[in-house]
Amino acid sequence: MREPVYIGGPAARGPALEELLHMVARGDQNAFAALYDAVCGPVLGLTRSLLRDPAQAEEVTQEVLVEVWRSAARFEPGRGSAMGWIMTLAHRRAVDRVRSAQAASDREARAALLARTPAFDEVTEQVEARLEREQVRRCMRTLTELQRQSVTLAYYRGRTYREVAELLSLPLGTVKTRLRDGLIRLRDCMGVGA
Amino acid sequence: MTRADLHTLTGAYAVHALSGRELEEFERHLAVCEACALEVRELRETAGRLAVATSLTPSPLMKDEVMRRIATVRQEPPRVASHDGRDDRRDDRRTQVGRGRESRGAGRPRRRGGRKALGFALAACLAGAAALGGAAVWQYRQASDARNTADRAERRVAEVDELARVLAAPDARTRTGKLKDGATGAVVVSRGLDRAVFLSSGLPEAPSGRVYQLWFSDGGTMRPAGLLHTSGGGSAALLRGPVGTSSAMGLTVEPAGGSKAPTTDPIALMTFPSG
Numbered sequence: 001m002r003e004p005v006y007i008g009g010p011a012a013r014g015p016a017l018e019e020l021l022h023m024v025a026r027g028d029q030n031a032f033a034a035l036y037d038a039v040c041g042p043v044l045g046l047t048r049s050l051l052r053d054p055a056q057a058e059e060v061t062q063e064v065l066v067e068v069w070r071s072a073a074r075f076e077p078g079r080g081s082a083m084g085w086i087m088t089l090a091h092r093r094a095v096d097r098v099r100s101a102q103a104a105s106d107r108e109a110r111a112a113l114l115a116r117t118p119a120f121d122e123v124t125e126q127v128e129a130r131l132e133r134e135q136v137r138r139c140m141r142t143l144t145e146l147q148r149q150s151v152t153l154a155y156y157r158g159r160t161y162r163e164v165a166e167l168l169s170l171p172l173g174t175v176k177t178r179l180r181d182g183l184i185r186l187r188d189c190m191g192v193g194a
Numbered sequence: 195m196t197r198a199d200l201h202t203l204t205g206a207y208a209v210h211a212l213s214g215r216e217l218e219e220f221e222r223h224l225a226v227c228e229a230c231a232l233e234v235r236e237l238r239e240t241a242g243r244l245a246v247a248t249s250l251t252p253s254p255l256m257k258d259e260v261m262r263r264i265a266t267v268r269q270e271p272p273r274v275a276s277h278d279g280r281d282d283r284r285d286d287r288r289t290q291v292g293r294g295r296e297s298r299g300a301g302r303p304r305r306r307g308g309r310k311a312l313g314f315a316l317a318a319c320l321a322g323a324a325a326l327g328g329a330a331v332w333q334y335r336q337a338s339d340a341r342n343t344a345d346r347a348e349r350r351v352a353e354v355d356e357l358a359r360v361l362a363a364p365d366a367r368t369r370t371g372k373l374k375d376g377a378t379g380a381v382v383v384s385r386g387l388d389r390a391v392f393l394s395s396g397l398p399e400a401p402s403g404r405v406y407q408l409w410f411s412d413g414g415t416m417r418p419a420g421l422l423h424t425s426g427g428g429s430a431a432l433l434r435g436p437v438g439t440s441s442a443m444g445l446t447v448e449p450a451g452g453s454k455a456p457t458t459d460p461i462a463l464m465t466f467p468s469g
Contacts, residue, residue: 025269025272027269029261029264032261033261036257036260036261037257040252040256040260041251041252042245043245044249044252045245045248045249045250046248048248048250053402053403054450055403055404055450058253058450061252061256062259062260062263066260066263066267069267070267071269071270073269073270073271073273074270074273079235080235080238083246084238084242085242087241087245088242090245091209091245135243136243136244136246151209151244154206155209155241156244156248158210160206160211160212161211161212162213176202176203176205176206177202179206179211180204180205180206181205182205183205183208183237183241184237187236190240192239192243
């Protein structure tokens with residue numbers, strides 16, 4: 001059931017998504033349905049990567065899509081792509097959920113969360129196995145080991161950079177710069193502009 | 195922290211890896227550092243590409259659910275500059291998406307007051323309707339406490355509102371029953387409103403990756419009636435869709451997202467009380 005889905009290269013989701021989002025901002029439910037088809041897969045993949053638990057990932061995915069509907073008018077095309085805007089929103093929501101679960105005083109919840117946090121090696125393996133798009137995979141390979149680990153733990157696992165430093169037994173400053181350098185290298189490799 | 199130190203936090207900020215005081219400090223810096231704001235935008239855009247690489251195929255049922263939900267959600271207006279020329283969320287604007295909680299703005303507290311009143315109203319209704327009231331009020335509180343999942347709470351409020359109307363309907367009829375493992379359930383039906391509510395107490399949380407799903411039984415054919423969220427053992431849910439001619443309701447455990455037809459034996463099957 002959970003087949004990886006290919007949503008085409010940047011050309012396929014060029015201006016169309018921005019236009020859809022603009023229509024959604026005016027209350028167009030059909031446009032929202034089309035937008036949903038284009039972004040739901042990536043949103044679900046990201047929330048699943050961060051939350052692991054399928055039921056929670058679906059719940060957060062739904063919240064994100066409702067949020068897209070609600071705040072579509074807040075999207076400003078000059079400041080990035082629609083996909084980037086939606087994915088930032090999704091990442092924020094899922095990370096909020098991860099952190100609030102961590103902060104919960106309930107010991108059982110904490111234990112359950114820890115139990116389903118896989119070992120680091122397993123995480124990277126899974127993430128890499130799911131890097132469907134050749135470009136992302138290729139660009140990830142251009143990073144140094146430390147950059148790749150920092151980006152993976154922070155972005156795909158929702159760790160704060162302090163936690164990343166702890167997990168990798170590295171000084172804070174090192175993780176801070178590796179994370180930034182890694183993202184900058186990915187940006188340049190993928191040719192992203194804002 | 196020095197300016198240069200702050201600037202190198204763009205990467206951590208872009209992927210939401212800052213928290214607490216560092217986050218506040220960086221956001222203050224962001225407001226005055228055009229280069230940082232640009233870099234954050236670019237790195238977030240980059241991170242978005244990483245997300246696309248993880249794409250999964252969602253359950254088709256999820257689309258129905260989301261389409262149903264958006265139909266009841268009011269959209270926010272576009273951002274406009276206020277009289278003194280300042281934007282209402284400067285940092286937000288610079289980085290396209292800021293922090294959900296803060297960007298929701300000043301409209302919220304008023305609505306929270308409304309929720310509270312609704313909470314009391316619901317408590318009153320429930321006390322009269324069923325001995326399981328505590329469960330629903332507990333769940334209502336839990337929903338309203340979840341500030342970081344405000345839209346879920348909002349949806350719950352709409353649902354709780356409708357739920358309260360069913361429980362308080364003059365023609366509401368209740369039937370209680372035992373579920374598995376000592377759990378108890380009650381179904382309240384208002385033929386006039388054509389709606390039904392299911393309440394339960396002592397129902398364990400659904401196993402990981404599974405959900406409770408409600409069903410109407412139309413002459414033996416099961417019609418999906420939404421999911422039942424349990425937490426802390428108590429739950430109250432408005433069955434989705436009209437009662438129509440159905441004579442009973444069921445509860446099953448289904449894969450996450452729900453099913454179009456039951457895939458497991460019902461853990462509860464309750465005949466509706468006669469009018």
